[in-house]
Amino acid sequence: MREKNMLQILKNSRYTVVLSGVGMMQESGYPLLRDGQESYEIEEKYGYSFEEIFSSGFYSARKELFFRFYKEVILKASEMEPGQGFFDLKKLQDFGLVHSIITRRIAGLEERAGCRNVINMKGTVFHNVCPSCGREYSVEYMKNASGVPLCEKCMVPIRPKVCLFGEMIDNGVMTRVAEEVAKAEVLIVLGTTLHSPLCIQMLQYYTGSNLILVTDKEHYTDQQADIVVYGRCDEFLNQLVAEYERSGC
Numbered sequence: 689m690r691e692k693n694m695l696q697i698l699k700n701s702r703y704t705v706v707l708s709g710v711g712m713m714q715e716s717g718y719p720l721l722r723d724g725q726e727s728y729e730i731e732e733k734y735g736y737s738f739e740e741i742f743s744s745g746f747y748s749a750r751k752e753l754f755f756r757f758y759k760e761v762i763l764k765a766s767e768m769e770p771g772q773g774f775f776d777l778k779k780l781q782d783f784g785l786v787h788s789i790i791t792r793r794i795a796g797l798e799e800r801a802g803c804r805n806v807i808n809m810k811g812t813v814f815h816n817v818c819p820s821c822g823r824e825y826s827v828e829y830m831k832n833a834s835g836v837p838l839c840e841k842c843m844v845p846i847r848p849k850v851c852l853f854g855e856m857i858d859n860g861v862m863t864r865v866a867e868e869v870a871k872a873e874v875l876i877v878l879g880t881t882l883h884s885p886l887c888i889q890m891l892q893y894y895t896g897s898n899l900i901l902v903t904d905k906e907h908y909t910d911q912q913a914d915i916v917v918y919g920r921c922d923e924f925l926n927q928l929v930a931e932y933e934r935s936g937c
Contacts (some may be wrong), residue, residue: 703871707878708879777877788872790807807865882912
């Protein structure tokens, strides 16, 4: 990677937006619950696929099994710490080189690494609300609840404020994301392909001059990017941080 050229692009950009993909989570050691080996283990243990059980229909019809899966798989995975790439992303924000971060992941890794102006398109596991009274509950409350987590006031099941399969992303969130991408001069895509749902939804709004893709494997849509870096996202981000610090800016 030509670090100085890349760094200069970011310095010259008045507004840079990052799309944080699943590859960033993989580099932090997170399991691929939907597509990896873990997906077979989930189906064997629970009798349903990840997409079936983590859906709005399953939440409505089979809450006990839904929350058993939610606690044992989703919340357990979310206990893992952010990898170094997320902390370097935070440093790039501190340097004024990254202004906004968008992700579809629900583990809140960017915020937990200290990043700001993060849009979690599908929500995070750290936001849980009673659908009756609106009272909010912590992720610790959800973990420690026996069986289905109930609101202490209403005694109705608490709803994790994440977008489940079968649900649409909130229109207000989509509007905010579209506005962020539309005003970006530089768009950095980390750890996914330009054919992923994250990019398909967002690239239609991008009119900037430098679309930078960082990915560990080739894909036929790579040609849509202005710059492609093949490799790990955390290494890419770390090199940018190191180059900035060496430059004494």
